[in-house]
Amino acid sequence: MKFELRRPVAIVKRKRKKYLVDKDCVRLPKKYYKYPEEGDDPIYIVSRRSVKVPEYGEKWNDRSIEGGMNLLNYLKHNGIHKLLKIASIDVSKISGSRKDGKIDVVLWTKNGAKIKWGYSASSGQVNEPSDYEKLQNLLSVAKEEGADLTDMEYIDVRWKTPLAKRISLR
Numbered sequence: 218m219k220f221e222l223r224r225p226v227a228i229v230k231r232k233r234k235k236y237l238v239d240k241d242c243v244r245l246p247k248k249y250y251k252y253p254e255e256g257d258d259p260i261y262i263v264s265r266r267s268v269k270v271p272e273y274g275e276k277w278n279d280r281s282i283e284g285g286m287n288l289l290n291y292l293k294h295n296g297i298h299k300l301l302k303i304a305s306i307d308v309s310k311i312s313g314s315r316k317d318g319k320i321d322v323v324l325w326t327k328n329g330a331k332i333k334w335g336y337s338a339s340s341g342q343v344n345e346p347s348d349y350e351k352l353q354n355l356l357s358v359a360k361e362e363g364a365d366l367t368d369m370e371y372i373d374v375r376w377k378t379p380l381a382k383r384i385s386l387r
Contacts, residue, residue: 225252227289229282230261230305236270238262242277242286244270258327260289260298261305281311284337288322291348300364301355302327311337320375330366335375346375354379 223239237245237252253259262285271277285308292298307323324332334351336342346354354374358381362369373380 225250227260227262227286228252229277230263231265238277238286240286240290242283244273244275244277246273258302258304260303262286262289263305263307263309265309281308284308284311284322288334288337288348295352297352301359301366326366328365328367330369331371333371333373333375351375
């Protein structure tokens, strides 16, 4: 028999309300958990979609939140969330209209750099690089600019060669 306690790994931020979730997108009650742990910064999954909020112990029934958690789990598995100080993953555009030119998933660092991640891995987009390729693009920019990405306005990892823009000094 194996016994495993659920642990919060992110906060779903939706319509000015916040909900603790574990790695499997299960909603957790705040009163039983301390998140973030001492010395850590919280990571937010931002969603503006209107879906039913699950009861405690239930999984979110929302592709966008699940996509954000899958990406966060991938970044955590590779140690990137701390290295680049990821503060939030905005999944508001997942499953939305793609005709407006908006990007499906956007990551934000603690220092305000915007990382244009693109479609989630589960979207089935044919021309979209894999999460591994996007991560390699992101790391190539971080190697050049420094892991804190302080001087970066954005990094776009959706292409064979990443695009990046430094903050312009006026």
